[in-house]
Amino acid sequence: MPTFEYAPAPESRAVLDLASSYGLFINGEFTPSTGGASFKTVSPATEEVLAEVSEASEADVEAAVAAARTAYTRVWSRMSGADRGKYLFRIARILQERAREFAVLESLDNGKPIRESRDVDIPLAAAHFFYHAGWADKLDWAGLGADPQPYGVVGQVIPWNFPLLMLSWKIAPALATGNTVVLKPAETTPLTALLFAEVCQQADLPPGVVNIITGAGATGQALVGHGDVDKVAFTGSTAVGKAIARTIAGTRKKATLELGGKAANIVFDDAPLDQAVEGIVNGIFFNQGHVCCAGSRLLVQESVAEEVQERLKARLSTLRVGDPLDKNTDVGAINSRAQLDKITELAAVGEAEGAQRWSPECELPSKGFWFAPTVFTGVSQTHRIAQEEIFGPVLSVLTFRTPGEAVAKANNTPYGLSAGIWTDKGSRILWMADQLKAGVVWANTFNKFDPTSPFGGYKESGYGREGGRHGLQGYVRTGA
Structure with a gap:
């Protein structure tokens, strides 16, 4: 059997304009943390420091949720589904146009092979925005129940294994159904979420509709426990999922949890x-x-x-x-x-x-x-x-x-x-x-x-579905 030798074929980093430091994305603008704290994000392949990232304080979480609430009440909830869909289509197209940039950054910050981020993660992320853009003006015919209405402000916490794809799984259905978002990416992989914030600016998304706050577990806890968050969406470990369920027990908050597995x-x-x-x-x-x-x-x-x-x-x-x-x-x-x-x-x-x-x-x-x-x-x-x-x-x-x-x-x-x-x-x-x-x-x-097929589990793998018509259910309330 012949043996093939593969010469290195590195993807260029020249496509990236990587800043030395990043602030929080609140109300349509990048802003430093009120506490002044920051942390480093490194390349897992080389341990090279890629950037300094602001660590959101409780005051920053408060500001992000307030921005999301204002955007929801004054702009997003009053907008027609067709108009919301136009923004999602615009985001999807920009993701496609900047696909190479996102793929290189995802592989740098996460450690996954470039052919996976290039051929799987980024195309699927764009596909989720295209798919959910199509649902934005058709919710009455999605089989969700009588008069589907958004919850309001959704707090979302995503993991480090598929940073941009998990962001798309969360943000696209939330926006399509009329909610506004405060999202916290994983502390080891925040960079594509922050680049996505630039996409929101490029798409002229109304300020406050999407807010991105970076930090570790304490930031996520502050977001999940915030009194003005109406719905929580989390992907991550079963242990953290159980902690979230305990935090929101007895409150009006709804949740979808996509947790661990042993398939x-x-x-x-x-x-x-x-x-x-x-x-x-x-x-x-x-x-x-x-x-x-x-x-x-x-x-x-x-x-x-x-x-x-x-x-x-x-x-x-x-x-x-x-x-x-x-x-x-x-x-x-x-x-x-x-x-x-x-x-x-x-x-x-x-x-x-x-x-x-x-x-x-x-x-x-x-x-x-x-x-x-x-x-x-x-x-x-x-x-x-x-x-x-x-x-x-x-x-x-x-x-x-x-x-x-x-x-x-x-x-x-x-x-x-x-x-x-x-x-x-x-x-x-x-x-x-x-x-x-x-x-x-x-x-x-x-x-x-x-994106047309629902995903989710049973037992300690969580509850709720993401993707497909069924995934919309977790972002709307129905009935009188």
């Missing part, structure tokens, strides 16, 4: 194995495994388990780990030192529990946060690596004999976000999908997303 990718003996292996790789090693719906548990039928593992190892040996801005890179950098430490700790636990660990030979860069693609075999249901969300490029392999056993093992987790089924039998796919306690079930594919 099962189930391969039967009649599956197209090469196709399944590609789906396994995409399911867990896409975005370094920083995916809430990642197929981190592989359940493979015993009769083909050895063959699947051999093909999987051969495929993993071809993955290229390295510079996120290199267009040849398959697996980029882990997002932060804290996340790398968590992945390293749980991988060590897997070995201590008796599972067999394997990684392909790959030379990791000396600087930055890196973890080689890793496969554990000999995993049992009681192992922590089969139960806890690792959120990294680590796959746990289990086996099963019958469809019933596969269902039992797949459902034996506190999570219920997603699952994948690989088989040649359509009837088996339908039966399995009906039995699996997962919000999204992929058939002979994995990690496929579209």
Whole structure:
């Protein structure tokens, strides 16, 4: 078999006009924090400081919510759906026009390969604004109930794994349904959200309709707990989601929570194995495994388990780990030192529990946060690596004999976000999908997303849906 050598093909950073420092985006303008505090955002691949970012104080949160309330009562709620849609269409077009700029910045700040941010994240982000722009003047016909009306001011907190895409998932439906927004991006990946603020200015979005405040956990807590926030939307860890649910319990606030996962990718003996292996790789090693719906548990039928593992190892040996801005890179950098430490700790636990660990030979860069693609075999249901969300490029392999056993093992987790089924039998796919306690079930594919399709989970994976007609439901109140 021939061996191909890939010369580096780095994407240029010249397309970026990266400022040395960034303020908060409140009422249509960038402004420094009232407390004067700031923090550094770094490139996970090199540990280079990219920019200083303002840390929002409680007074800044107050100002942002007040700006959103004023924009809601005086402008946005009075505007027709058709006119709101025009702004969303304008934002979508600007995202497309500045796609290369956003892709480079996302890979720099997040650590993901440029081909993922270029081919997946940014196009999907624009698609969400296009899709929801089309709904803005059709809410009465969306099946949402009688007389759908916006909540008002929506507080949104997003994670670091898909910064711009999660922003689009949150902001687009909120604006389409007539709400105004205060959004807090993750402290390790704030830069594309701040660049999006420039897009809002470029699109002439009325001041205060979208506000972006940067900071860490305390900033998010202040936003979620603010008395004038009508609805909360959060994507992140289950632990933080539970804390948010406790904070808003007993208040008038509504919430949608998209939390963690421990998805099962189930391969039967009649599956197209090469196709399944590609789906396994995409399911867990896409975005370094920083995916809430990642197929981190592989359940493979015993009769083909050895063959699947051999093909999987051969495929993993071809993955290229390295510079996120290199267009040849398959697996980029882990997002932060804290996340790398968590992945390293749980991988060590897997070995201590008796599972067999394997990684392909790959030379990791000396600087930055890196973890080689890793496969554990000999995993049992009681192992922590089969139960806890690792959120990294680590796959746990289990086996099963019958469809019933596969269902039992797949459902034996506190999570219920997603699952994948690989088989040649359509009837088996339908039966399995009906039995699996997962919000999204992929058939002979994995990690496929579209703004027209709702996404969300059960159990400790949260509640509510994002995307599609169903995702609009979380942003409107209905009835008299």
